[in-house]
Amino acid sequence: MEALIKWFVGLLPKKLQDIYYKYEEKWLYLVFGALTTLVSIVTKLIIFYAVPGNPKWENTCGVVVSWICAVTFAFFTNKKYVFKNETKTRSEFFKVFVSFYGARGATLVMEWLIFFICCDILDMNQTVITFASQVFIFIANYVLSKVFVFRNKKEEEQA
Numbered sequence: 626m627e628a629l630i631k632w633f634v635g636l637l638p639k640k641l642q643d644i645y646y647k648y649e650e651k652w653l654y655l656v657f658g659a660l661t662t663l664v665s666i667v668t669k670l671i672i673f674y675a676v677p678g679n680p681k682w683e684n685t686c687g688v689v690v691s692w693i694c695a696v697t698f699a700f701f702t703n704k705k706y707v708f709k710n711e712t713k714t715r716s717e718f719f720k721v722f723v724s725f726y727g728a729r730g731a732t733l734v735m736e737w738l739i740f741f742i743c744c745d746i747l748d749m750n751q752t753v754i755t756f757a758s759q760v761f762i763f764i765a766n767y768v769l770s771k772v773f774v775f776r777n778k779k780e781e782e783q784a
Contacts, residue, residue, distance in 0.1 A: 626706060650707055654767055657702040665695035696729045699766075708775035721774060728769035732762050 672687035704710045712718040739758045743749040
């Protein structure tokens with residue numbers, strides 16, 4: 626994957642390469658965030674169309690399974706490619722893994738609260754809130770990952 630990224634960046638004009646390398650972490654987060662969204666959508670659609678049964682069960686199952694698949698995909702891609710986090714022991718790995726799921730769980734609750742307040746209480750448009758909330762959640766996920774989950778050793782020693 627790293628070779629593919631370097632190859633693609635190498636195709637860009639020098640000025641764009643400079644911009645990419647200056648903001649590499651943020652670009653990679655954006656790319657893998659888009660892929661995470663794709664994993665979520667595809668997983669949901671597979672559940673919706675491949676699992677016959679009660680539509681309410683399909684919706685719940687689709688949302689839960691797609692969230693687990695998307696968060697797991699995001700964890701491994703963020704750990705390896707975006708934040709370049711290395712863990713040497715199982716204990717370290719599981720600490721980062723649980724922290725990541727906890728942070729994503731927190732933003733899941735934030736998203737639910739946004740929908741509850743904006744759509745259920747204030748009767749705002751669900752489509753508008755869907756897109757607006759995704760921007761907020763995307764930023765919140767990045768900040769939580771950067772600050773709490775994938776902190777490097779130097780940052781931890783300074784804190």
